[in-house]
Amino acid sequence: MFEPTPRRKREHKQHIRHILDVSESIFAEKGFFQTTMRQIALKAEFALGTIYSYFGSKRQLYEKVIETKVNELVSSVTNETLDAPTVQGKIENFVRAKTTFFHKNLSFLRLYLAEVDVPRPDVHHILPKSVRDKYDSMLSDLTGVIWRGINEGLFKPMDARVVAKALDGLTNTLAFSWLGAQEAPAPVETDINTVTELFLYGATIHREPTQNSNSRRELGNGS
Amino acid sequence: MFEPTPRRKREHKQHIRHILDVSESIFAEKGFFQTTMRQIALKAEFALGTIYSYFGSKRQLYEKVIETKVNELVSSVTNETLDAPTVQGKIENFVRAKTTFFHKNLSFLRLYLAEVDVPRPDVHHILPKSVRDKYDSMLSDLTGVIWRGINEGLFKPMDARVVAKALDGLTNTLAFSWLGAQEAPAPVETDINTVTELFLYGATIHREPTQNSNSRRELGNGS
Amino acid sequence: MFEPTPRRKREHKQHIRHILDVSESIFAEKGFFQTTMRQIALKAEFALGTIYSYFGSKRQLYEKVIETKVNELVSSVTNETLDAPTVQGKIENFVRAKTTFFHKNLSFLRLYLAEVDVPRPDVHHILPKSVRDKYDSMLSDLTGVIWRGINEGLFKPMDARVVAKALDGLTNTLAFSWLGAQEAPAPVETDINTVTELFLYGATIHREPTQNSNSRRELGNGS
Amino acid sequence: MFEPTPRRKREHKQHIRHILDVSESIFAEKGFFQTTMRQIALKAEFALGTIYSYFGSKRQLYEKVIETKVNELVSSVTNETLDAPTVQGKIENFVRAKTTFFHKNLSFLRLYLAEVDVPRPDVHHILPKSVRDKYDSMLSDLTGVIWRGINEGLFKPMDARVVAKALDGLTNTLAFSWLGAQEAPAPVETDINTVTELFLYGATIHREPTQNSNSRRELGNGS
DNA sequence: AATGAATGAGGGTTCATTCAT
DNA sequence: TATGAATGAACCCTCATTCAT
Numbered sequence: 050m051f052e053p054t055p056r057r058k059r060e061h062k063q064h065i066r067h068i069l070d071v072s073e074s075i076f077a078e079k080g081f082f083q084t085t086m087r088q089i090a091l092k093a094e095f096a097l098g099t100i101y102s103y104f105g106s107k108r109q110l111y112e113k114v115i116e117t118k119v120n121e122l123v124s125s126v127t128n129e130t131l132d133a134p135t136v137q138g139k140i141e142n143f144v145r146a147k148t149t150f151f152h153k154n155l156s157f158l159r160l161y162l163a164e165v166d167v168p169r170p171d172v173h174h175i176l177p178k179s180v181r182d183k184y185d186s187m188l189s190d191l192t193g194v195i196w197r198g199i200n201e202g203l204f205k206p207m208d209a210r211v212v213a214k215a216l217d218g219l220t221n222t223l224a225f226s227w228l229g230a231q232e233a234p235a236p237v238e239t240d241i242n243t244v245t246e247l248f249l250y251g252a253t254i255h256r257e258p259t260q261n262s263n264s265r266r267e268l269g270n271g272s
Numbered sequence: 273m274f275e276p277t278p279r280r281k282r283e284h285k286q287h288i289r290h291i292l293d294v295s296e297s298i299f300a301e302k303g304f305f306q307t308t309m310r311q312i313a314l315k316a317e318f319a320l321g322t323i324y325s326y327f328g329s330k331r332q333l334y335e336k337v338i339e340t341k342v343n344e345l346v347s348s349v350t351n352e353t354l355d356a357p358t359v360q361g362k363i364e365n366f367v368r369a370k371t372t373f374f375h376k377n378l379s380f381l382r383l384y385l386a387e388v389d390v391p392r393p394d395v396h397h398i399l400p401k402s403v404r405d406k407y408d409s410m411l412s413d414l415t416g417v418i419w420r421g422i423n424e425g426l427f428k429p430m431d432a433r434v435v436a437k438a439l440d441g442l443t444n445t446l447a448f449s450w451l452g453a454q455e456a457p458a459p460v461e462t463d464i465n466t467v468t469e470l471f472l473y474g475a476t477i478h479r480e481p482t483q484n485s486n487s488r489r490e491l492g493n494g495s
Numbered sequence: 496m497f498e499p500t501p502r503r504k505r506e507h508k509q510h511i512r513h514i515l516d517v518s519e520s521i522f523a524e525k526g527f528f529q530t531t532m533r534q535i536a537l538k539a540e541f542a543l544g545t546i547y548s549y550f551g552s553k554r555q556l557y558e559k560v561i562e563t564k565v566n567e568l569v570s571s572v573t574n575e576t577l578d579a580p581t582v583q584g585k586i587e588n589f590v591r592a593k594t595t596f597f598h599k600n601l602s603f604l605r606l607y608l609a610e611v612d613v614p615r616p617d618v619h620h621i622l623p624k625s626v627r628d629k630y631d632s633m634l635s636d637l638t639g640v641i642w643r644g645i646n647e648g649l650f651k652p653m654d655a656r657v658v659a660k661a662l663d664g665l666t667n668t669l670a671f672s673w674l675g676a677q678e679a680p681a682p683v684e685t686d687i688n689t690v691t692e693l694f695l696y697g698a699t700i701h702r703e704p705t706q707n708s709n710s711r712r713e714l715g716n717g718s
Numbered sequence: 719m720f721e722p723t724p725r726r727k728r729e730h731k732q733h734i735r736h737i738l739d740v741s742e743s744i745f746a747e748k749g750f751f752q753t754t755m756r757q758i759a760l761k762a763e764f765a766l767g768t769i770y771s772y773f774g775s776k777r778q779l780y781e782k783v784i785e786t787k788v789n790e791l792v793s794s795v796t797n798e799t800l801d802a803p804t805v806q807g808k809i810e811n812f813v814r815a816k817t818t819f820f821h822k823n824l825s826f827l828r829l830y831l832a833e834v835d836v837p838r839p840d841v842h843h844i845l846p847k848s849v850r851d852k853y854d855s856m857l858s859d860l861t862g863v864i865w866r867g868i869n870e871g872l873f874k875p876m877d878a879r880v881v882a883k884a885l886d887g888l889t890n891t892l893a894f895s896w897l898g899a900q901e902a903p904a905p906v907e908t909d910i911n912t913v914t915e916l917f918l919y920g921a922t923i924h925r926e927p928t929q930n931s932n933s934r935r936e937l938g939n940g941s
Numbered sequence: 942a943a944t945g946a947a948t949g950a951g952g953g954t955t956c957a958t959t960c961a962t
Numbered sequence: 963t964a965t966g967a968a969t970g971a972a973c974c975c976t977c978a979t980t981c982a983t
Contacts, residue, residue: 320948
């Protein structure tokens, strides 16, 4: 019996990280079903069996890829959202955190859209419950923020959950537009402002904007 | 030698329609890769070979399913959108047409989201160009509407294409929320109002205008 | 009950002939297994079922194609061979008849080589016994001629059957060389002379050819 | 990471050899199209997938079978042919080498005749160019020998290429006669002599030269 | 007789997964 | 632990053949 050396442990973690990264890029490029374990093993420079010894199955590997990144995303978004004191600030931070994250994880974006945004039917959920829970908790937090906004008389009295979904979808939609565009995506700040402005005040120009115009300027002054 | 009798022709069309319907439901339920041609043949109550004699390959069948429904959707949406005289009317009709269509074609919605909203990377595009073109033309029409709104001083001067995408995404997001919900989805009109209101005027309550809709309508009827 | 009109009967025969011709060309081009009944039906401008009503099965159609042409070949060759009074004349006529026939039926040649020259193993004979018998009878006739030549002291005392096979193979080999060549094949007479000369007198030049040279000239004077 | 151990490598080669042997026998027995990969896997006592991991596809496996044996044949024949100093010696050695090879590789003979002797039309060539080239090179060597014989005044002035083809076909024809015969084939030497005699001096008995071989040898040893 | 839509057995091929080394 | 050869279930597709009209 050997006790695992610290070096061993470190290497082990590095390997896992490495395989996850490689898998993410291939899954993102080809999708789950058109990715083969051999392709992953090849690109990761491990033997086929080694991948299995680390992750058990293709499905589990895929889930781990999603789970890891979703955790990062949700943590980041949740923290940022909570960080601001006002409702508007929270909204803005939510949009900023999500947008920034996807800007930095473009290849993951495709997986996210395919899996979280358009999940397979309930019976055959490809995602483990933990991931969906995580995602739902993020959405719940956002719902809470909306709800507070409604209670404070800031937001119109709509179904908070639906509004939250709408905002979430709005950021996804925008992020998605990067995927198609081959050109360098617009600066993040512009996107953040567009979404925030649209969500808070809509597309229509108002005639007598008193305080609102101020807050809008603050949101938009990055460009 | 003989051309097919009218009856034969009619049956032929019925069979095609039948297979397309069956395929749609299975593809929607399991996705492209987890659907087998045998499942389709079985559910359609045709022999395997018969499906092939009608559609050539799994890929082509899938494309035909998408193409047929996307054509319906786009026609319906385009017509309705053009139908209204004012910009706001067009926006509202767009949302109404799309929402209504998805309400009536719930199973197709999943395919639509998977294919149009989250396309696979360029090399492996599962959709024929014609379908994507169709979709793009719908989006272009919408972009035109937005653009007109901006020119008329109704909408804020934003990137019309991005705004159009946002509105499209917003309706998708809402429609998507039906997929998860096991409960009877809310009445269509509610959803339509939510999206339209959110898009046009945002989530925030404005201080001065008590009857927002009235004053705003005045703005739009100048054209 | 209608008695078949003479016209009907005539048409029937014409159809059979037509389908056989079409089949021969396709079988020759692609081989048995890579030819489909649909291809034949299409090129023959009959419905699939019609082909079956005439020939029962792909195998039977194929056999009929071979059988018909082999019968023509064997009849022609046998008649010509018997026609000449001398052994040398018979040999020459045999070569001439076979060569001429293949010259006129180039597409059949491929089938012939594939089926008669290189038959599939005994268990799975694709040819009906009648065809093989026909072919064997031709070879027997030739063997008889050789045998007579040996008895008359004209030919060396070799195994007549083997010698006959050799001559038969020699003509096949030559005919085969036309298949590869895209250029217009050499005049038939040249080929006939080459084979006959080679078979009767070999490749070697003899020093004191007294009578032999005469007979050779007779054989070769066509060119 | 690790290169395969010598043992692994050895086994790998043995497996390839084994599968090739098994395939050859089945292909020879049933032909390409009536042989299934499952049959091969079964007889080779490997899983279906294993055969594919070794050879990629049925077509490639078939080609490898042919290629391997044709290479053996051509090497053997070319070496033997070059070995003799005189033209007649070369001719005799050519016949001997080919005949001996087929005597020892009876099952391959059928494949050889089907593929080399009766190739499918150009578009559907089942053989890789390399194999056909190999075969052509053998034939070219033989043509060279014939050509030398003609130049030395030994052979009649015929088209050397055609004569070479004729000799090649003659040996094939003879070898082929073994395929049908269930009885033990005649001793190889007899066959070799028959072909050589026939090719060099023809079937006809010459009047004057009692000891043909002697006088003829004198003709040939001038080189 | 003629038609061609419908049938379904069968074959080539892929790829997740296992396991002996 | 790491390896990768071996496995075989499962899938897409073809095509000879049948049969109702």
